[in-house]
Amino acid sequence: xxxxxxxxxxxxxVEKEDVTLDCVYETRDTTYYLFWYxxxxxxxxxxxxxxxxxxxxxxxxxxxxxNFQKSTSSFNFTITASQVVDSAVYFCALDSNYQLIWGAGxxxxxxx
Amino acid sequence: xxxxxxxxKHLVMGMTNKKSLKxxxxxxxxxxxxxxxxxxxxxxxxFVYSYEKLSINESVPSRFSPExxxxxxxxxxxxxxxxxxSALYLCASSQEGLAGGSYNEQFFGPGTRLTVL
Numbered sequence: 124x125x126x127x128x129x130x131x132x133x134x135x136x137v138e139k140e141d142v143t144l145d146c147v148y149e150t151r152d153t154t155y156y157l158f159w160y161x162x163x164x165x166x167x168x169x170x171x172x173x174x175x176x177x178x179x180x181x182x183x184x185x186x187x188x189x190n191f192q193k194s195t196s197s198f199n200f201t202i203t204a205s206q207v208v209d210s211a212v213y214f215c216a217l218d219s220n221y222q223l224i225w226g227a228g229x230x231x232x233x234x235x
Numbered sequence: 236x237x238x239x240x241x242x243x244k245h246l247v248m249g250m251t252n253k254k255s256l257k258x259x260x261x262x263x264x265x266x267x268x269x270x271x272x273x274x275x276x277x278x279x280x281x282f283v284y285s286y287e288k289l290s291i292n293e294s295v296p297s298r299f300s301p302e303x304x305x306x307x308x309x310x311x312x313x314x315x316x317x318x319x320x321s322a323l324y325l326c327a328s329s330q331e332g333l334a335g336g337s338y339n340e341q342f343f344g345p346g347t348r349l350t351v352l
Binding site: 158160165166167168169170173214216221222223225226227228 | 275276277278280283291323325327339340341342343344345346348
């Protein structure tokens, strides 16, 4: 079965703290893609990253970094020096037959 | 132009009304999607058009009727909706159609917030 678990329903931190959002997935496919999307209060889903199953290199984009570990079926997302504008719901997703299997989302609250 | 636009932003309709949601992209993307999202939940896939043909219909009730007039436009016609259909309706597009052989990221519009009275 294909499944994505984001166990953290809500995380609240003070601005400038680092925060990690967890994502654990299940799939029997040998080739698959994983995604992170951000949904701010305005509602629009913003694509952040796509990672394929053959590329286990960690990725850094500014204050954002992603840690993909196939051995533990995890694709965690870290925000360094968080800012109030990072407040949003973050979704992790797994592709399955060209459809996205979504995690439940983690609501991130950054307090000034 | 790297965005997906949706109109209207908000829509309130009665259960006997007929309305349409519109979505447009000018990125040359070959697949377009409709999603429904309830509060505090992830998006649920409704329909997928690939190369202007309906490829996936996730058992959506017939009161929702999609239409893809051309490769840039996607409509969702609404008729005889129920209050439980109130939700955020999101349109998305991706570069390759579903036969593209590899998955590519979907780009989402801002959504239409629909309220059915």
